[in-house]
Amino acid sequence: MSTKQINDTITILLPSYNEEHSIADTINTIRKLHPDIQILVVDDGSSDNTLRAAMDTGVDVWPHPYNIGNGAAIKSGLRCINTEWVLMMDADGQHPPEDIARLLEHKENYDMVVGARTKKSETSMHRDFANWFYNQIASYVTKFKIKDLTSGFRLVRTSTVRQFIYLLPNTFSYPTTLTMAYLRSGYSVKYVPIESKARVGKSKIKLLRDGTRFFLIITKIATLFAPLRIFLPISALLFSTGCGYYLYTFLTQGRFTNMSNLLLSTSVIVFLMGLISEQISQMRYDRVDRGD
Numbered sequence: 001m002s003t004k005q006i007n008d009t010i011t012i013l014l015p016s017y018n019e020e021h022s023i024a025d026t027i028n029t030i031r032k033l034h035p036d037i038q039i040l041v042v043d044d045g046s047s048d049n050t051l052r053a054a055m056d057t058g059v060d061v062w063p064h065p066y067n068i069g070n071g072a073a074i075k076s077g078l079r080c081i082n083t084e085w086v087l088m089m090d091a092d093g094q095h096p097p098e099d100i101a102r103l104l105e106h107k108e109n110y111d112m113v114v115g116a117r118t119k120k121s122e123t124s125m126h127r128d129f130a131n132w133f134y135n136q137i138a139s140y141v142t143k144f145k146i147k148d149l150t151s152g153f154r155l156v157r158t159s160t161v162r163q164f165i166y167l168l169p170n171t172f173s174y175p176t177t178l179t180m181a182y183l184r185s186g187y188s189v190k191y192v193p194i195e196s197k198a199r200v201g202k203s204k205i206k207l208l209r210d211g212t213r214f215f216l217i218i219t220k221i222a223t224l225f226a227p228l229r230i231f232l233p234i235s236a237l238l239f240s241t242g243c244g245y246y247l248y249t250f251l252t253q254g255r256f257t258n259m260s261n262l263l264l265s266t267s268v269i270v271f272l273m274g275l276i277s278e279q280i281s282q283m284r285y286d287r288v289d290r291g292d
Contacts, residue, residue, distance in 0.1 A: 010037050010104070011083040011158075015073035016091040017044040020053050027057045029097045040080060041091065042073040069170035070152075078162060087155045089115075095153040099194045103155045111160055111187035114179070115153035115194040134176070134218060141222040141229050142183040147191040149218075150175050160187065167224070173217045180218070184225030227281055231274025238267035 012030060016023055027039060039059040043051045045067035054061045062080055064073065074088060085107055089095040095115060103113045119128075131150055139146045152175050164181045168174045182189055222230050242263030249257045 008038075009083055010085045010087060011081045012037055012039045012100070013074065013077040013081065013086050013088045014039065014041045014054075014091040015044060015070050015077065015088070015152075016041055016046065016050050016054065017067060017070065017073070018046045018048050018050055019091045020046070020049040022093045023050055023091045024053045024057055026091050026093060026097065027054065027059055030100070031057075033097050034100060038083065040077055042077045042080075044068060044070065044073040070172045071168050071174035072170040074174050075165050075168055075170075078158065078165060081158055084158060085155060086158050086161065089153045094196045096194065096197060099153070099192070102192050102194070103153075106190045106192065107155055107157075109188075110190040111157060112178075112182050113155040113190045113192060114148060114151050115196075116148035116151060116191040117196045118193045121194070121196040134215070137215075137218050138176070138180055141218070141226050142180055144183050144189070146179065146183075147193075149179055153194065153196075154178070167221075169217060171213060173213055176217050177221055180221040180225060184221075223277060225281055227277030228274045231270055231277065235267045235271040235274065238263050238270060242267060 012034075014023070014026065019026075023041065027041070030037070030039060041054040041059055041061045043054060043061060043063045045064045047067075051061065051063055062076055064076065077088075078086065087100060087103065089097075089100075099115055103115060106113045117131075131148065134149045135146045138149045150172075154175065156178075161178070164178060167181055168177050179189070219230065242260050245263060246256055246260035249255060249260060
């Protein structure tokens with residue numbers, strides 16, 4: 001009979017898809033550093049030997065019958081976990097298991113702790129630029145300096161993160177949604193700088209396809225949690241354009257044109273839509289506070 005003590009407060013969640021060349025090494029490294037922490041692998045319908053490689057290590061494995069998406073794997077894991085905390089990280093070798101302890105240091109003081117990739121990380125230049133762009137937009141929406149919006153290396157309290165499962169997409173965009181949902185709901189977030197490694201194997205993220213999806217999700221979450229941060233600038237732009245065009249036509253033609261009327265009317269409509277959306281957003285805050 002084993003006398004090894006298992007930490008029943010933390011589970012490490014590893015979503016995986018076709019990671020047969022890295023999954024075992026990742027699990028074994030985590031076990032070596034943290035032998036008392038539970039590990040759960042959610043295999044997202046891999047077409048290679050990922051499922052077998054994970055099972056051979058002896059950890060708990062939850063398989064999807066077919067490929068649904070990285071976010072779907074995270075949601076399945078969150079529904080299975082019964083520990084107080086869950087630490088999510090990639091199974092492809094990008095997130096150094098040595099940094100797990102650095103995230104755990106802050107778990108008592110923050111609702112979510114995120115490993116933020118630094119400039120020394122082994123990432124491509126175009127992806128760094130895309131992440132910087134998304135960080136700027138999300139920082140504007142949340143009024144908080146976001147250092148790594150898309151990092152999948154994060155520690156959260158299980159009871160809290162489950163409140164947002166219904167918002168999480170089935171794709172790679174779940175970190176974006178989770179970050180903005182936490183910040184706009186008033187939860188505290190801590191960024192810990194890390195140096196991520198180059199992944200083992202080919203990346204499954206496509207810059208154009210997933211980049212567009214990330215942008216749409218940022219806009220979607222913004223309108224869900226902070227609609228006036230989107231509607232108000234658009235309304236102001238339409239209003240100022242309408243006023244400017246009216247001034248131009250008045251000075252040059254001495255009249256008020258239909259275009260000026262359209263721009264000014266549209267600005268008022270957009271502003272009122274923003275106010276209505278803000279009220280709906282407040283109802284969502286109330287739902288989260290009650291834990292419905």
